[in-house]
Amino acid sequence: MVLSVFKSGDELFNQGVDLVKRKEYAKAKKNFEKTIEKGGREADLARIYVDIIDACLDRDNPARYNKLAATLANAKDSFVFGLTEVDPGRLVIECRLLAERMTIGNMPGNNQAALEEKGNKFLEVARKYQAQIGNETITISELVGVQANTGIREALYIQAWGYESLASGAVMSDPKKAAELLQNAYACRKQLGEDGQQTMNQIKAYSKSVKCWICGRPATGEGVHFLTMSSDVSPFMRKEKDDILQSAPADYSSVYVWRPCYSSISRRSDEIARQYHDRAMQEMRAMEARLQAEIRSMYTTMSMRR
C-alpha cells in the first residue's frame, strides 16, 4: 500500500475545519490557503474562512470586516464556522456596520466640531443596528470571540458613546446643554444594566454653578469652566453668609476659580518659576566654571612641585 505524502485540497480543507474547532486559527489559515491554491472543491468557502480568521486574529481593524463583507457578497448558502451557523447575507450587514462603527471610533475628537460630528455619526450607526439587526444576536461578535449582543443592545452602547461625544463637544460652549446630552447617555447606560455612576458624576460637574472666588463672576461646569485651586479659607471667613463662600468645597482646603483667572495666575506663576530656574542654572554653570578653573590651577601647581 502506498501512502500519499501530499494531501489533496479537500483533505487540507477538512483538517482546517478541525483546526478551527480547536481555535488553532493560524494553522487553519495555512490549510485553507493551500486548499485555494490546489483548487479544492471548497475553495470558495476556504476564501471566506481565511477572511474570518484574519478578522479573528486582528479584530480591531475595520479593514478586515470590509474585506470579509466583499468576499461574502458572492456566497448564498449558509455555512458553519467553528460552532457558529452563519447566514452570509446577515454577516455582510454586520461586517459593514461593525467596520463603520470602528471607523467612527477611530475618528479624532480633538475639537468641538470633530466631537459633534463623531457623536452624530455614532447615533446614525446606532439607528442602523436597531433597524437592520434588531433583536437578533450579532454573529460576527461570536465568530471573533467578543461579547455577542443583540442589535438593540449594541445600539444602546453606541448611542451612549454618541451622546458622550456630543456632550464633550458641547461643554466648551454650553455646559448645560452638555449635561442634558449626558442625561441621554445615562439613560442608555441604565438600560444596559450599568450603574452609570461615572456619567452621573459628569452630569453633576457640568451642571454645577459657582462664583469665582477671585473676581466674583459666575461660572458653570466644574473641571472645564471653573477649577479648584489649593487655598486656606480661614474660620473667620467661614462665618460669612455671602454666596462666594458657597464657592469653596466643603473642606475649605481650596476655592473655586473660573478658567480665565485660573489660567492667568498659573501662566504667570509658570513664567516666574521659569525665570528662577533659568537664573539658578546660570549661577550653577558659573560656579562649575570657577571650580574647573580652580582644579586646573591646582593640578598645574602640583605638577610643578613634582
Ligand SMILES: [Zn+2]
Ligand atoms: Zn475670576
